[in-house]
Amino acid sequence: RKEVEQDPGPFNVPEGATVAFNCTYSNSASQSFFWYRQDCRKEPKLLMSVYSSGNEDGRFTAQLNRASQYISLLIRDSKLSDSATYLCVVNINTGGFKTIFGAGTRLFVKA
């Protein structure tokens, strides 16, 4: 089992739709969590950190469920420009942090 797993998609949604992605992690020593966005042939860019209490940034909401060991990303009112791959990142405390990236979930927002 991979340490960090994501549904690869693709998710095809119309503009204005709400879409959600989950990311599961297997190591209970996981300490910090992030969502990155990666456009085709570009580098990953930090979208948002994921806090224990959940956090929101505009149309984006991230949540952490430690009991079930997953994080989620919700995008409301999808825009064409949201089309990208969304990477989940988990930092595991092994006496120094080890960073594990998921393989990403592809999102296509259609007009």
Add this chain to the structure above:
Amino acid sequence: EAGVVQSPRYKIIEKKQPVAFWCNPISGHNTLYWYLQNLGQGPELLIRYENEEAVDDSQLPKDRFSAERLKGVDSTLKIQPAELGDSAVYLCASSLDSDRGYEQYFGPGTRLTVT
């Protein structure tokens, strides 16, 4: 504020040739990472530096890959000799610190093609 700088952006070499990639992190970032990313996959860590010290190189194929960060600022990743399977994007990232899992910021990457 300048971001992470990498060069070259693209490199095409024949197998068995050497190749080197350079990275300059964001000013003030102590931690530097080199990742490899294959198509359709997430980045995979090759090596992590805290200042000059390589604190995690467990995934670096040491028979052909080497890295250095002599003054704790910029870094070089080298492959010698390159193999066909090394074709990938090599990403450099930096963060303030890794002890608390700070956010990482990526450079544009070097796209390597080995023929």
